[in-house]
Amino acid sequence: MPFAAHRSEASAAIRTDLGAIFVSLELSQSKWLITSLSPGGGEKMSKHAVATGDVTGMLALFGELNRKAEARTGERFPIIVIQEAGLDGFWIHRVLEAEGIESHVVDPASIATSRRRRRAKTDRIDGEALVRALLAHQRGEPRVCAMVRVPTPEEEDRRRLSRERQALTNERIRHVNRIKGLLFSQGVSGYEPLRRDRRVRLEECKTGDGRMLPAHLKAQIGRELDRLELLLEQIKAVEAARDAMLAATQVVSPAPTMLLTLKGIGPEFAAVLWSEGLSRHFDNRRQVAAYAGLAPTPWQSGSVDHDQGVSKSGNPRLRTTLIQMAWLWVRHQSHAALTLWFRDRVKKNGGRLKKTTIVALARKLLVALWKYVNAGVVIEGAVIKTA
Missing domain, CATH: 3.30.420 (Nucleotidyltransferase; domain 5)
Structure with missing residues (x-):
């Protein structure tokens, strides 16, 4: 050969x-x-x-x-x-x-x-x-x-409520923006499609040059409002199912109830945190941060040694929710140790790099919440909601 x-x-x-x-x-x-x-x-x-x-x-x-x-x-x-x-x-x-x-x-x-x-x-x-x-x-x-x-079929199905709500909310935003855009092209501003009196206010709208809304435009907006109202009803139904799921989960784990007792965390945040991340088993805090894609990514070669930022390789829904919750945590938990750390870090940076620091706060907050729901370690300085 x-x-x-x-x-x-x-x-x-x-x-x-x-x-x-x-x-x-x-x-x-x-x-x-x-x-x-x-x-x-x-x-x-x-x-x-x-x-x-x-x-x-x-x-x-x-x-x-x-x-x-x-x-x-x-x-x-x-x-x-x-x-x-x-x-x-x-x-x-x-x-x-x-x-x-x-x-x-x-x-x-x-x-x-x-x-x-x-x-x-x-x-x-x-x-x-x-x-x-x-x-x-x-x-x-x-x-x-x-x-x-x-995940088990039950775990997979449990995630669907928060994911469906997010999809419905995004669709609601698109309809609201479309209605506002149609009206703005005629010189109408200040119309809020989410108000209860949206139909009455639509009849009162006049164009920028003083005319009543054209018939076909008003009919198009009316159909947009029909779809918007259907979405609002579906969001209410999903939220009711989500609250029922959280109540039923108490039999399996007290974690959702523990999350809800913290000021700044509502039913939606608690549902996402529990179904997307905290219901899983992690061996250490590094695994927790890595699963959410909030772990730093090193870049080291020779004399070069720095972090490239978070990996973003984990669960995107959990990561997005944690960053949103971090901003609300600073507002509602103003005396918590994590909030004081954030403010001190921003102050040392001269008021700059707030977005970078809030991501670091989100990582610390996730680890703290993981310890809280699994080991009962109380977050230092956190305010508990009154009954």
Whole structure:
């Protein structure tokens, strides 16, 4: 065999003793690409495709892989599967676990990729990269990738109320801005679509040149108000369901009630903090800050050593809520130790870098709240709401 061909074949092989069949799922809306590495198969990866959603076909393929490996080696091997967290959620992971198959869901941003300017990317390449990441993870290599802790169906469903409320609130803002924009183009300002008398005030509006609103414009705004009023009713229904969920959660954990006792934290903040972060288990405060994406990112090379700011690699909803809550914490908890720290830090900076400092306060506040709900450590100087 020519040396070049031998070298190419050797580089394609994975030289390791396999104790299982390693499989990656590259999921898309048209097909599922299944890449596998089996013992006794020349240690080369094989690839098969099934239609999207064809769970039966996928499981049949797993059975065929196992039969071929058993025919080659005389042994039966377990199957270990990896897939990226994404649009498909976690239902495939749950199907695999129900079938007794070991399954892992990986954070796709944690897998190392080529830094070339024009990086080759195909489903085939991605599937092989997932298998290699799974192999390294099973060998115990540290920091090779970050596996996602899959929530239970109950935990996943509990998050939907606060997320739906956020989506409805964003839609409400769009409708309000659209109505104000339509009126402003006619010289009308000061109209508030969220007031209870919005319909009456619309009839009283006049254009900047003294005319009544044109008929078609008024009809368009009326339809916008119809959609806005529907949104307001849906937001009320979601908030009622959220309050009922918080009340029912007291049986499982006192954490939501403990959060609600702190001045500056209302039902929405408590629901987001609990469902998105504090209901999980963390070993230390670094894990807490990293999960919210509030941990600093170092940049160190030779004589250069500085932080690039927060990583923003964690839960974006939790991070956004914490920064909002940090501003309210400074207002409502004016004598708390964390507020005094913030003001002293801003004063030393000459009143500058408030936004940077508020992010640091959000990180400290999250850690303090984690200690408060899990270990009962009272936040120094925090004001408790009166009954």
